[in-house]
Amino acid sequence: MSTPSNETFSPTAQTILSDLEELRVNDIRWRDGKAFSLTYCASDEARQLSETAYRMFSHENALNVAAFPSLKNMQQEVLDFVMQILEAPPTGAGFMTSGGTESLVLVVYGALQRAIAQRGSERPQDQRFNVVLPSTAHAALEKGCTYFNIESRRVPVRADWRADEQAMIAACDDNTILLVCSAPQYPQGVVDPMELIGQEALRRGIPFHIDACMGGMLLPFLAPAHMAWNFSVPGVTSMSVDLHKYGYTAKGAGVIIYANKELRNHQTFFTDNWLGGMYGSSGILGTKSGGPIASAWAMVQYFGHDGYRDLALTARKVALEIARHIEAIPELVLRAEPDTTLICIGARDSQTLPIFSVSRALRENGWYVDEQTPPDSIHLTVNVVHENRVEEFVADLKAAVQLALENAASTTSSAPLPYGSV
Numbered sequence: 001m002s003t004p005s006n007e008t009f010s011p012t013a014q015t016i017l018s019d020l021e022e023l024r025v026n027d028i029r030w031r032d033g034k035a036f037s038l039t040y041c042a043s044d045e046a047r048q049l050s051e052t053a054y055r056m057f058s059h060e061n062a063l064n065v066a067a068f069p070s071l072k073n074m075q076q077e078v079l080d081f082v083m084q085i086l087e088a089p090p091t092g093a094g095f096m097t098s099g100g101t102e103s104l105v106l107v108v109y110g111a112l113q114r115a116i117a118q119r120g121s122e123r124p125q126d127q128r129f130n131v132v133l134p135s136t137a138h139a140a141l142e143k144g145c146t147y148f149n150i151e152s153r154r155v156p157v158r159a160d161w162r163a164d165e166q167a168m169i170a171a172c173d174d175n176t177i178l179l180v181c182s183a184p185q186y187p188q189g190v191v192d193p194m195e196l197i198g199q200e201a202l203r204r205g206i207p208f209h210i211d212a213c214m215g216g217m218l219l220p221f222l223a224p225a226h227m228a229w230n231f232s233v234p235g236v237t238s239m240s241v242d243l244h245k246y247g248y249t250a251k252g253a254g255v256i257i258y259a260n261k262e263l264r265n266h267q268t269f270f271t272d273n274w275l276g277g278m279y280g281s282s283g284i285l286g287t288k289s290g291g292p293i294a295s296a297w298a299m300v301q302y303f304g305h306d307g308y309r310d311l312a313l314t315a316r317k318v319a320l321e322i323a324r325h326i327e328a329i330p331e332l333v334l335r336a337e338p339d340t341t342l343i344c345i346g347a348r349d350s351q352t353l354p355i356f357s358v359s360r361a362l363r364e365n366g367w368y369v370d371e372q373t374p375p376d377s378i379h380l381t382v383n384v385v386h387e388n389r390v391e392e393f394v395a396d397l398k399a400a401v402q403l404a405l406e407n408a409a410s411t412t413s414s415a416p417l418p419y420g421s422v
């Protein structure tokens with residue numbers, strides 16, 4: 001980030017800014033394309049535009065958009081763009097959220113409110129409402145179920161890591177209030193099949209959510225003809241898409257889109273049961289910075305449909321290049337052929353190659369890759385920032401594999417480093 005000039009800031013403020021620069025010295029080097037997790041970077045110009053837009057609205061408060069019509073309009077334009085690329089029906093309606101987790105928690109909350117409105121909250125004491133979802137669906141759904149005391153009914157995925165539609169249908173009962181699939185799921189990066197699940201949702205009259213937090217800004221442009229993954233699948237009632245992932249916006253920007261306003265209404269919250277007046281809110285936050293909204297709006301203007309198509313195609317090309325290199329390393333396996341840009345790598349023989357020794361060696365070398373289990377795997381989130389890093393990464397990956405093999409005898413197995421930490 002460029003530090004503001006001396007003319008703008010007092011010496012004290014300058015010192016604080018230098019301290020901040022110093023504080024980040026041990027952070028992962030995502031702007032250089034050394035991180036395959038947590039961060040996305042399209043270009044320096046796009047990042048700077050996004051940061052400037054964020055700064056312009058960082059103190060504005062989207063809690064009350066009547067006070068900030070600018071934020072209301074920006075949100076609507078961002079939503080219109082996303083609804084168009086998701087093939088949402090003309091009745092589609094959504095909200096901006098702070099990201100995937102808030103979107104998914106709200107989907108669970110909305111499904112619960114809908115079920116209570118339709119069936120009442122009274123149930124035998126030993127019965128809870130449940131959400132039926134594949135074992136690969138994101139952890140944030142677990143969070144939503146935990147917050148609202150709903151059973152998360154996880155259904156094992158097939159051998160190809162995709163949702164087992166028949167098993168999910170069999171797992172539903174009268175207390176099922178929501179079905180979920182992912183496009184793609186995070187761990188192995190494959191898109192779930194969802195047509196039969198959509199039919200089941202229609203048959204039962206329950207909502208069906210597609211978590212496209214990762215794929216929502218990619219799949220529309222990769223146009224996988226054989227894959228049904230959006231509102232065109234009958235039965236889909238809502239989708240979540242993160243702009244702070246493959247929309248390359250500043251952190252804190254996601255969207256949730258519903259097929260119609262009636263479904264969306266279950267997510268909103270209104271109360272006047274206090275002495276401060278009517279409180280209405282679309283999501284979990286109250287006060288909500290305008291920064292992420294302005295950043296998202298600026299990026300949508302800057303890239304537009306064609307720009308995002310180019311970014312998606314480039315990220316996909318880079319991901320496939322890396323995947324082909326990995327296939328050529330005899331000691332490694334791809335857990336799945338990536339459907340988008342997420343790559344999951346395992347050891348061909350986990351007895352001889354402790355895969356987390358490979359990721360640790362990469363980390364020692366300045367790369368940041370995710371570790372996950374089960375099964376023990378390395379995970380890469382590839383984006384356009386990696387375009388000119390492929391050769392270097394692959395060379396370091398090969399070296400890391402050799403090092404891990406040489407040291408395998410003296411290595412004690414290590415637990416994976418966490419996906420998220422507190």
Ligand SMILES: Cc1ncc(COP(=O)(O)O)c(C=O)c1O
Pocket residue numbers: 098099100101102104138140182184185186211212213214242
């Ligand atoms: C498929 C999927 N859904 C949801 C999320 C959660 O998003 P966030 O970390 O923005 O809350 C992620 C994060 O990687 C994801 O991959």
